[in-house]
Amino acid sequence: MYHYHCLNPIAEVGLNRFTENYIPVKDAKDAQAILVRSASMHEMELGKELLCIARAGAGVNNIPLDQCTKEGVVVFNTPGANANGVKELVIAGMLLASRDIIGGVNWVQEKEEDGNIAKETEKAKKAFAGRELDGKKLGVIGLGAIGVLVANAATHLGMDVYGYDPYVSVDAAWRLSRSIHHAKTLDELYKECDYITVHVPALESTIGMIDKNAMTLMKKNVVILNFARDTLVNEEDMVDALLSGKVKNYVSDFPTPKIVGVKGAIVIPHLGASTEESEDNCAKMAVKETMNYIENGNIKNSVNYPDCDMGFRGENSRITLLHENKPNMIGQFSNILGEASMNIADMSNKGKKSFAYTMIDIDSEVPQDVIDKLASVDGVKKVRLLT
Numbered sequence: 001m002y003h004y005h006c007l008n009p010i011a012e013v014g015l016n017r018f019t020e021n022y023i024p025v026k027d028a029k030d031a032q033a034i035l036v037r038s039a040s041m042h043e044m045e046l047g048k049e050l051l052c053i054a055r056a057g058a059g060v061n062n063i064p065l066d067q068c069t070k071e072g073v074v075v076f077n078t079p080g081a082n083a084n085g086v087k088e089l090v091i092a093g094m095l096l097a098s099r100d101i102i103g104g105v106n107w108v109q110e111k112e113e114d115g116n117i118a119k120e121t122e123k124a125k126k127a128f129a130g131r132e133l134d135g136k137k138l139g140v141i142g143l144g145a146i147g148v149l150v151a152n153a154a155t156h157l158g159m160d161v162y163g164y165d166p167y168v169s170v171d172a173a174w175r176l177s178r179s180i181h182h183a184k185t186l187d188e189l190y191k192e193c194d195y196i197t198v199h200v201p202a203l204e205s206t207i208g209m210i211d212k213n214a215m216t217l218m219k220k221n222v223v224i225l226n227f228a229r230d231t232l233v234n235e236e237d238m239v240d241a242l243l244s245g246k247v248k249n250y251v252s253d254f255p256t257p258k259i260v261g262v263k264g265a266i267v268i269p270h271l272g273a274s275t276e277e278s279e280d281n282c283a284k285m286a287v288k289e290t291m292n293y294i295e296n297g298n299i300k301n302s303v304n305y306p307d308c309d310m311g312f313r314g315e316n317s318r319i320t321l322l323h324e325n326k327p328n329m330i331g332q333f334s335n336i337l338g339e340a341s342m343n344i345a346d347m348s349n350k351g352k353k354s355f356a357y358t359m360i361d362i363d364s365e366v367p368q369d370v371i372d373k374l375a376s377v378d379g380v381k382k383v384r385l386l387t
Ligand SMILES: NC(=O)C1=CN([C@@H]2O[C@H](COP(=O)(O)OP(=O)(O)OC[C@H]3O[C@@H](n4cnc5c(N)ncnc54)[C@H](O)[C@@H]3O)[C@@H](O)[C@H]2O)C=CC1
Pocket: 057, 058, 059, 060, 079, 080, 082, 083, 086, 141, 142, 143, 144, 145, 146, 147, 164, 165, 166, 167, 168, 169, 172, 199, 200, 201, 202, 205, 206, 227, 228, 229, 253, 270, 271, 272, 273, 274
């Protein structure tokens, strides 16, 4: 039996894919697998049994990645599974900033009791007039799963789109519409665009990237959209830019005390991925990744360990080792197995920065003392025997 714990509600359609060998537990400390959306895990103590964490979503800034890696806990996310949900809300965000839909709807709501509403509308509506997206320039920073969808969709709205991503993947580049201009620098994008949307992860290198210096380069009346993370924007600088009129609107999916209520800020309560479809997609992918790792040792879509796949375990015993990526690890593993007269039937080793993963199939039973010897090799973080 395997134990899992959900730190946030995870869509049933995903959880239903767990076989009868998986049971939910009340306390995360007793779980071999944790499923999470946005709950912060930074203050949590990781349980001794914990093998993996599956983030049903993209951003993993709520998970203590370094600690997980050191403790041999594999962290998965679900790339692209909620990208369409976010794309659609970004388009809505651009429309909310361009037409005073919110002001107009609020005005109508206040007139609930007014029998003259139809007549008054024709006089009042000029206060809520706006501008169109067609022909405007949109800058997309980060051309991953979401950025590509936003960029492509905006071209169909008649926008002239500039994309910036120095690390764009080959896959994403293939999916990008040919009509999108390749911005070689952020400065170029900032100077050109009427709308700027950010779709990068929150990293040391991206936190605070939309600050006073960046906004100084932008056009007056620019609209900035942030459906990635609040920390990407320096909020004090943003408040100044909104109040001075440099930025027309800041559309954000992240309410914070600094930004809520500021004139021109349109703040949404983190709804980017809150659609039935995105929640289902993320849950299904997260459960699949979890089961494949727990049962077969295969890693797919991990953010801290390398992807490595040897298919179904079959009849063999499978040993999996999470370890530091340094010389002679494989040599030491095969020595231990050789001394115990174990025959390696199949094997795979993959590295990712300072850490690596080794999977070894053995065509006989593996005694516990062999596993203990493997676990005692310097640099090994976790050894599992799958039988
Ligand atoms: N509002 C919401 O509900 C959601 C928010 N998100 C946020 O959006 C972010 C992006 O999500 P995805 O597109 O799915 O991720 P992704 O990993 O597919 O794409 C991120 C892209 O950013 C690029 N990038 C990294 N550093 C960069 C830099 N300094 N400058 C330009 N590009 C850079 C990468 O090369 C990659 O192409 C997530 O990390 C998450 O924080 C994601 C899903 C839902």
